[in-house]
Amino acid sequence: MxxxxxxxxxxxxxxxxxxxxxxxxxxxxxxxxxxxxxxxxxxxxxxxxxxxxxxxxxxxxxxxxxxxxxxxxxxxxxxxxxxxxxxxxxxxxxxxxxxxxxxxxxxxxxxxxxxxxxxxxxxxxxxxxxxxxxxxxxxxxxxxxxxxxxxxxxxxxxxxxxxxxxxxxxxxxLKFAPGPTRTEFKSFQAEEAGEIDLGSAERIVSGGRGVGGKDKFSAIRELAHALGAAVGASRAAVDSGWIPYRHQVGLTGRTVRPKLYVACGISGQIQHLAGMSGANAIVAINTDPECPMMQQATVAVAGDMFELIPLIVAEVKKRKGAAVAA
Ligand SMILES: Cc1cc2nc3c(=O)[nH]c(=O)nc-3n(C[C@H](O)[C@H](O)[C@H](O)COP(=O)(O)OP(=O)(O)OC[C@H]3O[C@@H](n4cnc5c(N)ncnc54)[C@H](O)[C@@H]3O)c2cc1C
Structure with a gap:
């Protein structure tokens, strides 16, 4: 053998x-x-x-x-x-x-x-x-x-x-007999309660620089919540201190492979695409219809995310409600 x-x-x-x-x-x-x-x-x-x-x-x-x-x-x-x-x-x-x-x-x-x-x-x-x-x-x-x-x-x-x-x-x-080590475990910080892990998520809603501020990320979280999705981010959003690094998708962040990736206010630079281009379907919401993410998207929605996200959330809730009632 x-x-x-x-x-x-x-x-x-x-x-x-x-x-x-x-x-x-x-x-x-x-x-x-x-x-x-x-x-x-x-x-x-x-x-x-x-x-x-x-x-x-x-x-x-x-x-x-x-x-x-x-x-x-x-x-x-x-x-x-x-x-x-x-x-x-x-x-x-x-x-x-x-x-x-x-x-x-x-x-x-x-x-x-x-x-x-x-x-x-x-x-x-x-x-x-x-x-x-x-x-x-x-x-x-x-x-x-x-x-x-x-x-x-x-x-x-x-x-x-x-x-x-x-x-x-x-x-x-296995009779584990460890030798000397120079590494000591100090602490483990769990993800926030209810947070869906990016690596195994089937749906992800990500926000980029277009979100415009830490407080405004609530719109991304609201859409993610409605879709049962994990929250992702571009490096620009992470570097701006709007969201912790563990949410970063891309070359120097996480590589993800969800069924659905919703990119809000993310231009789609190569380093971001490197982390998510394996998604089955990409929905891009962006004010710039020419940006790479809109070109790459399965569905490209041109417009201001702050106008569009509440409409999408309301529609998702309506359909979920209809599904429960049926
Ligand atoms: C070595 C290296 C590694 C990197 N690693 C990563 C990485 O892991 N992940 C990563 O993401 N980046 C990474 N980057 C950075 C990358 O090059 C880009 O700078 C970054 O991805 C840009 O983020 P963004 O798309 O959010 O910002 P921008 O490129 O500034 O795009 C913002 C977008 O928001 C849109 N917008 C603005 N307002 C609205 C609105 N109200 N509604 C809708 N759309 C709006 C704009 O039209 C624009 O398209 C790396 C760079 C380098 C050099």
């Missing part, structure tokens, strides 16, 4: 990341193609969480529920994954393309002497991968010379692995 494919499952604060199920479906396909086992290393979860990984496609799960892995500590998490890698000798290590996954991937690639590709959008069984380059303007084909590949996989591109109750596989405890 060939070398295994290793999926890194990070359970932070006791919660499995939904992207783990996507990694398992990609991993399963690669493992089947190379007739190798699919192994998951579960950091921060116990045997019950490990069994769910088996039911979602892993052949073997090495779990550790060590308290020190409940919060992200790149050094410790890397040590846990390296311990599993030393045991399994994987051909490829798959991680999520989020802050934690990207940060870990770099450490792992160095320590494993592996080839590294971030934000991968396609993976060929033979080893080649595709990833966006130059703000998504080019798709790069990446080939590896190193025997091991470390890949971070773009979220929401691959279907999550379905749970097959009763599927069997091995579940083993």
């Amino acid at each position: 060939s070398q295994p494919i290793l999926v890194v499952a990070l359970n932070l604060r006791g919660r499995a990341s939904p992207q783990t199920w996507e990694l398992l479906s990609v991993g399963r396909r690669l493992a089947d193609a190379s007739k190798s086992p699919l192994v998951a290393v579960l950091a921060g979860g116990g045997p019950e969480a490990a069994r769910e990984l088996v039911e979602r496609g892993a052949d073997r799960v090495l779990w550790t529920d060590d308290d020190r892995l409940q919060e992200l500590n790149e050094e410790l998490h890397a040590q846990a994954v390296l311990q599993a890698a030393a045991k399994e000798n994987p051909a490829a290590v798959l991680l999520p393309s989020n802050v934690a996954g990207r940060s870990l991937a770099c450490r792992l690639a160095v320590k494993l002497g592996a080839g590294l590709a971030m934000d991968v959008s396609e993976i060929e069984a033979a080893g080649q991968v595709k990833r966006g380059a130059y703000s998504g303007n080019l798709v790069a084909d990446v080939e590896f010379q190193a025997p091991v590949r470390v890949l971070t996989v773009t979220a929401m591109l691959f279907a999550p692995a379905a749970r097959q109750a009763g599927r069997s596989g091995e579940v083993q405890e």
